[in-house]
Amino acid sequence: MATIILKTLINAPIERCFDLARSIDLHVQSMQSSGEKAIAGKRDGLIGLHESVTWRAKHFGIPFEMTNKISKMEYPIRFVDEMVKGPFKKLHHQHEFKIMGSQTEMTDVFEFQAPFGLLGRLVEKIFLKNYMLKLIEKRNEVIKFQAEW
Template sequence: MSIIILRTIINAPIEGCFDLARSIDLHVHSMQSSNEKAIDGKTSGLINLNEMVTWKAKHFGLNFTMSSKITAMEKSSCFTDEMTKGPFKKLHHQHLFRVIDSGTEMTDIFKFEAPFGILGKLVEKIILKSYMKNLLVERNKVIKKEAEKL
């Protein structure tokens, strides 16, 4: 299993950062490079506890569909989404928020495991970990930019 921990400092109030991170619409905007779309479940607005969304996107020239559910949420401090169906063996993404002097520290703890045993572990290590980290970095740049406009 791979773990990516990413911290982003945002010069904006915690409430706005929390809501932007839950925004289906902003997620779609931030993932334009993979043509990601919400196609089932919660397809727009802010996702909440126990709600599900199904995404369709193109990565590595292939179309993927993935469903995830919000399995934990504490208003303005954290939420967790977990893959319920999709291309990974496991995917668990914790979003943590805390107030700091300059605004908000947003931390992603992103854990995932590729399928296909030892071959999957090799692909995970050589390709997927850096690819997934880059997607998170790009997404967080969009969240930061939008939050700092508010």
């Protein structure tokens, strides 16, 4: 299993950062490079506790579908989304928010496990972890820009 921890400082109130991080519309905007779209479940607005969304995207030229569900939420401190169906063996993404003076610290703890046993672990280490990190960094840039606008 691979783990990515990413901290982003944002010059905006914690509530604004929290809501932007769970915005379906902003997620779609931030993932334009992969053509990601919400195709089932919660398809726009703010996703809430126990709601799910099914995403369709193209990565590495291959179309993927993945359904994620919000399994935990403590407004505006943290929420967790987990894959319930999709290409990974496991995917768990914890979003945490903390007030730091006049800023908000947004922390992503992103854990995932590729399928296919030893081969999957090798793929995680060789390129998948870095690829996922870049996706999260891009998404966080969009959240930060929108929050500070």
